[in-house]
Amino acid sequence: MKIAIITDSSCGISNISSIDDLYLVPLMITKEDGQQVADDESFNSDEFYKLNDSQILKTSQSIPGIMMGKWDELLKEYDQVVCLLLSKGLSGQFSTCKMLSQEDEYKDKVFVVDTNGVSIVLKKQVERALDLKNQGKSAQEISDIIESENDKFQVYIIPKSLDQLVRGGRISKAAAGLAKILKITPVLKYDGTIDKHGKTRTFKKAVEEVLLLLKEYGKDNYIDISYSRIDQDTLEMVKELVTQNGFELRIFDEMPNTITCHTGRETFAFCTWSK
Structure with missing residues (x-):
């Protein structure tokens, strides 16, 4: 069974595109004028700090259409997709994606994990998920293991x-x-x-x-x-x-x-x- 892992930019992994079977759907950063910037690998730290020093920025969850588009794209190549996203206690990201994953076309194919994580916590969970995938675990098994460890x-x-x-x-x-x-x-x-x-x-x-x-x-x-x-x-x-x-x-x-x-x-x- 071929499994892809999706995370968002709150994990802090800078080289996602170079890691096999790992994909990014970025969170969004909103400027004071309402313009949004995707927090992806093309938005480097120097650009971010210059912007952050000049104005008050806000953040928002990944655009649902982009997330679902990534699922559709990956499911042409992979059997299942595991999503490890920002903690539900900090954002509506988990709840939105969990709801979307219940649609008929994604049931038993897209698994949105309750990570409880962000930054270094989420980064370790992504590493753990990739390791479990390489051990031959299914998407359901990966999800269950990560959720069983999400308060440790x-x-x-x-x-x-x-x-x-x-x-x-x-x-x-x-x-x-x-x-x-x-x-x-x-x-x-x-x-x-x-x-x-x-x-x-x-x-x-x-x-x-x-x-x-x-x-x-x-x-x-x-x-x-x-x-x-x-x-x-x-x-x-x-x-x-x-x-x-x-x-x-x-x-x-x-x-x-x-x-x-x-x-x-x-x-x-x-x-x-x-x-």
């Missing part, structure tokens, strides 16, 4: 800068100004949705606290990290703290554009998995 991760997010959260109206200028004066860094938790976990004094202390939390959770001594653009000194400091805390750094990649739209520059996400 722990993720914390640390925004070093609050500028984007202010621009997007998620926190007030006054609150951000007070946090800056008091050197307060918020710590957020991701479990399919994003919620406040706590706060610390200074970014370095926030990283140290998160690493301790992940050490208590994870069964292996590795950690995955994604980050939006930040100075090299901070990147090296984070790597050093990871090593000092006994972790092996596995993924260390830039954050997907569609996530940076909401968090802005200077944001880190730290993840580990339980067995």
Whole structure:
């Protein structure tokens, strides 16, 4: 049985076109004038950051017609398609595609997986799905396994800068100004949705606290990290703290554009998995 894997651009995989049997249907980025840009491989990071620095961007799910068109195209070559998409807690992407996959022409052919994932979580799930496919698993088996493991991760997010959260109206200028004066860094938790976990004094202390939390959770001594653009000194400091805390750094990649739209520059996400 021949199986294709589809993901969206919230996974942060930059070389999808070079990976056998893996395909991208991009999420959309909306400018202030309403014009939409497909967040695909032709929209590079430099272009994105230039645009993001100049205006407040919004994101939206993949265009349904494009998604269904990709299913139709792939089903001419493949027996089944597995879709690993952005968490339902962050977008209507999963719900829309799940509904569309129930149409008669896609039943038992297109499987939309409840990933609970985004960024480094979704990236690992895509890698897992490709591995399962190569083991000879069916689309239903791949879907069942990914869904059975979709809560076995722990993720914390640390925004070093609050500028984007202010621009997007998620926190007030006054609150951000007070946090800056008091050197307060918020710590957020991701479990399919994003919620406040706590706060610390200074970014370095926030990283140290998160690493301790992940050490208590994870069964292996590795950690995955994604980050939006930040100075090299901070990147090296984070790597050093990871090593000092006994972790092996596995993924260390830039954050997907569609996530940076909401968090802005200077944001880190730290993840580990339980067995």
